[in-house]
Amino acid sequence: MAIEEDSGPGLQLSGEDKSWIKRTLFRISIMHAILSIVGVSTGVIALYAALSQADATSKQQHASVWPILTIDQNTQSTDSSFTFEFAVKNSGVGPAILHSAQLTDGEENLSSWETLQDKLPDSVPRPDQRFGASLRSRALAPGDSINPFGLIWNDSKNSKIQSVTIENAFANVSLNICYCSVFEKCWMTSSTTNDPPEPIDFCPVVANDIQ
Template sequence: MTKPEKRLSFNFETVGSIAAMVIGACALFVAWDQAQIMRKQQHASVLPAVSITSGFSTEPEGYAMRVAIKNDGIGPAMIESAVLVVDGAPVSDWADLRDRLLPPQLHKDFSSSLDSAIGMLAAGEKSEAILLLWDRNDETRAGFEALKARVFAADTAETYFGVCYCSVFEKCWVAGPENASRPTPVKKCESAGDDVVARLLQTISEDEAS
């Protein structure tokens, strides 16, 4: 009579142990799932969203071409690199940009304002990375109209200004190229530290000094 009782007791103990293991596993999964949700919420609470805008305008002081970077997100963006591409090839310096993009009438009689693109861009902040301003006369007007026509006719996947940026959690994106309606996620910014705006600023100064 004792053997069946022992077997029954053993079965209850086994079932109880299995149930405890299942409950423990479920609790562990729930805790992991909650941690993932909290992690996503943390990332979303500081998500940057960088956009690139460019344009041409006629102003009292001259003809202007601008390129601006804006963070439309809710967290800071760490701009890691900036590139300017014309006809599918990156611009190396001012002489390269001048010769490949600007009509001959715009090679002189201009002033510039350039800010290094690399650095932190706070949520809602806008930085005018490139401003080129030409004097108003018949020659520059003709060149300015030719420049606008060239840019507007260009393939936006081949001619663009782009940046790679990261969030405080080191999630990274590329904004600007290929006429993308939204930034493209990347594992990391491969060309971190490369700033075409800084090179333009340096080489414009060298060109003016020569």
């Protein structure tokens, strides 16, 4: 690059020199732009990875305390007695917080366990004992179970016939329970289905909440 001494202020550059400087500055600006884009992309990728990790950790925490509630209608016979009962068990790995329970017979809402007992056929003798535990605002630890309703007959001579009669009488009876985990993940389960509990957003307030 030729520099000629001149009476004017500063250096005098030839057209070729000016063109080279412009190209150099243009290349530098492109490199800066590329580096900026790379930096932003790296930040976005790092943020996505962090969010994904946080989401995976959250899901893992929730799954580690998922309760799984099962409801069964059971009949049991011994040499001295016959029993019919509802059994509610937490087969999951976290506590189940019971929020509401509804008892139905087909399309009919039953307001109490007494209403269910009144539906026993006349051919079934009056039970000798009744037992049960409240479902309201109850927490079931993993592996725990309760019997919200049960009937006992001290005479088991006709237990087979009695069992069939009761099962037929209560064939359409369903106990439906809404429960949540400690992280407020909620499910609905029923005694009349073998399907897994159905996830729902929250436990609604139900009419005739059974106790």
